[in-house]
Amino acid sequence: MEREFMEYDVVIVGAGPAGLSAACRLRQLNEELTVCVVEKGSEVGAHILSGAVFEPTALNELFPDWKEKGAPLHTEVSGDDIYLLKDNAKAQKIPGLFVPKTMHNEGNYIISLGNLCRWLAEQAEAMGVEIFPGFAASEVLYHEDGSVKGIATGDMGVGLNGEPKDSYMPGMELHAKYTLFTEGCRGHLGKQLIAKYELDKGKEPQHYGIGIKEIWTIPPEQHKQGLVVHTAGWPLSESGSAGGSFLYHIEDHQVVVGLITDLSYSNPHVSPFDEFQRYKHHPVIAQYLQDGTRTAYGARAIVKGGLQSQPKMSFPGGLLLGDNAGTLNFAKIKGSHTAMKSGMLGAEVVAQALADGRKSDDLTEFASAYKDSWAWKELHQQRNFGPAQHKWGNLLGSAYAFIDINIFNGKLPWTLSDPKPDHAQLKPADQCPKIAYPKPDGKLSFDKLSSVFLSNTNHEEDQPCHLQLKDKDIPIQVNLAKYDEPAQRYCPAGVYEVVETAEGEKRFQINAQNCVHCKTCDIKDPAQNITWVAPEGTGGPNYPNM
Template sequence: MERDSMEYDVVIVGAGPAGLAAACRIRQLNPEVSVCVIEKGSEVGAHILSGAVLEPSALNELFPDWKERGAPLHTEVKGDDIYVLKDAEKASRVPNLFVPETMHNDGNYIISLGNLCRWLAEQAEALEVEIFPGFAASEVLYHEDGSVKGIATGDMGIGLNGEQKDSYTPGMELHARYTLFAEGCRGHLGKQLIEKFRLDEGKDPQHYGIGIKELWKIPADKHQQGLVVHSAGWPLDESGSFGGGFLYHLEDNQVAVGLVTDLSYSNPHVSPFDEFQRYKHHPVISQYLEGGERISYGARAIVKGGLQSQPKMTFPGGMLIGDDAGTLNFAKIKGTHTAMKSGMIAAETVVDAIAADRSSDELSDYAERYRASWAWKELHKQRNFGPAQHKWGNILGSAYAFIDINIFKGKLPWTLSDKTPDHATLKPAADCKKIDYPKPDGKLSFDKLSSVFISNTNHEEDQPVHLTLKDSEVPINHNLPVYDEPAQRYCPAGVYEVIEAEDGKRFQINAQNCVHCKTCDIKDPTQNIVWVTPEGAGGPNYPNM
């Protein structure tokens, strides 16, 4: 069936902070510019997952009256605690004097990023932006000259066997003068655009972590609204991994607790999910959670390569913005403000181009505007934090960051580099220590399937599997004997299993469990797993995350 099409001045893929900030800013600057936002989640915010502590700098610029408008920023940070966890029982609190200034949170807010995006969508709709949730952008469309023409949403009603069902509906083409890709970390289409236009040429490979988070309701006598707790060390250092944990006290006796595991780890026996379950048993964390109730669970990859890994953000007919382009500031463990700012600069660039009737050319002036912004300057100042962590680990890397950022203000005359992509860091399983993770107790720690259940994840079962393999033989014939098939462990949702069958072992993909974290697309050692979009509205549905 032929696809219908719709025409807009600007199409934005992804209703996260970057995409929505861009949409709002375009309409603020020129209400005559037509803007459409496509979102694969069942609603705006359904797929949004972050810690999150918000630095409100970009929000202040976009909506200076956000308080009067009722933005969901209810909890200002009142205290910062940073710990080095030495083992399963001991910890040392880091004096504020020795904490990199990027980790101080004065003036910041503990928020639900999903709720902030829902609010931003309301502001966008008030500005007459058209927002279509439940539709996955599955394909980039091109003009004959190779410039981007827009996107196509995925067909609906395709069966597992690839045949059309009675409910079949073809996708819709959305054509635009400019298309902004704001899909978040490891965007499906952004990845294709980076390759097609060689946007990462001359750059370090991108680097990632996986953040796993739970939302808890805890007893009132243990709740300290506004308290931010960060940690490094145990349990990740036992497995030779890097990363760190967090626990944020929101309003209504709720806390967000999570662990970020750097995906540069080398031991294929590491399970980020099980590392997180161990983490919650440390007394620094368990003192708040005991007697509480787990409300929600989720996982998402985060992009952390910084400026050294940031691809060129423009190409003919469009741009990458937000974490599709790697704008997160890993030194701050924050990316919402920089993502929003990248979208706002993109909006200003697009509006000027449309006013000048520049159609579908490359908006190369965006790079100059971005480089002149506080967002670029902030990322440049803190550019060495991530590579230092990779080179020397959390403790020595943080000590370097203290000297680089606090003392020299990021002006040391060198830039550290990390040329090894995360998928290439795994060692053979036989050369690494196996890890005996404790069984969950059902009070502080839990199993994967019960966790996925409370993420409200759902996919239509009779549809093509969206976790595709370039070669179906690789998992059993290569990854299993060499790496003990690490997909069984790096996936935080129990998607991948090695099954003992009568005719031997087989690789099973439980695609219905997928929480869209993208870790498999990143960490698979042979880059054999490729994440593609399922039917729109499939995936998790995160409340208050």
């Protein structure tokens, strides 16, 4: 069946902070431009997950009157506590004087990024932007000269066998003079564009972490609205991993709590989910959570390679923006403000090109606009933070960061290298100690399935699996034999299992309906055998306020 098509000046893929900021800025610059945003979640914000302590720099530029407009920034940071957890009971509070200045949060807000995106979508629609939630961009369309023509949304009503069902509806083609890809970390179309145009040529490999987050309602006497708590060390140090945690006190006697595990870990027995569960038992954290109620759960990969890993962000007919291009500032553990700024810069470059009568060009001028911005300067200042953490670990890496950022303001005359990709870090399982994770107690710690239930994840079961194996034999013949198949543990949603058949043979099982779209499998699989593609629109988590 032939697909219908619609034409726009600009099509934007992904209704996150970068995409929505770009949409708003385009209409601010020229209210005659036709702008469309497609979003694979069931609604704007359904797939958005972030810590999130939010720096309002970009929002101040985009909407100086955001307070009058009712932006959902309700809780200003009132204090920063940073701890080094030495083991499962001991901790050392770090004096503010010795904390890298990027970790200070005066003037920032603790927010739900999902709710901020919903508000940005309201502003965009009021300006005339068309937003289509529930439609997954599944394919990049190209002109004959190789430039990007737009995108096609996925077909609906295709069965597990690949055949159309009675409910079949072909996808829609959206054509544009320029297409902006703002899919977030490890966007599956962005990944294709980077490969097609060799946008990462001469760059360091990208690096990632997996962030797992919960929302709790806690007793009023344990709540300190505006308090930000960060930790490093245990439990990740015990398993030879890197990363850190957060616990933020938001409004309504709620806290958000999470753990970021660096995906550069080498022990295939590591389970980021179980590391997070035992972390909540540390007295520094348990004092806030005890007698509370867990109300939400989710997980998402974060991009943390920094400037060294950023691909070229322009190509014929479009731009790669936000976390799709790696704009997160890992030294701050913040990426929303830099994503928004990249979206705004992209909008300004596109609006000027359209005013000049250009279309489908490679907007190479974006590179200089980006380099002249505060976002690039901020990322340049922290460029050595991530590599230092990988090279020397959390403690010595943070000491280096203190000297580099606090004393020299990021102007030391060298840039550290981090050339080994995360998926290549795993050692054979028989060379690494096994980890005996404690069983969940149902009070502070929980199992994967009850957690996924709280993410409101849902997929149409009778559809092609969106977790595609390049070689179906690798999980058992290679990954199980060499690494005890780490997908069983790095996935925070119980998607991957090794099961034994009645004949005693091992089989790799994919429970795709559990997938929370975190993309960890696409990143960490040691054989790079798993490719995440977009399932039917509306599939995945339905986060209310993550």
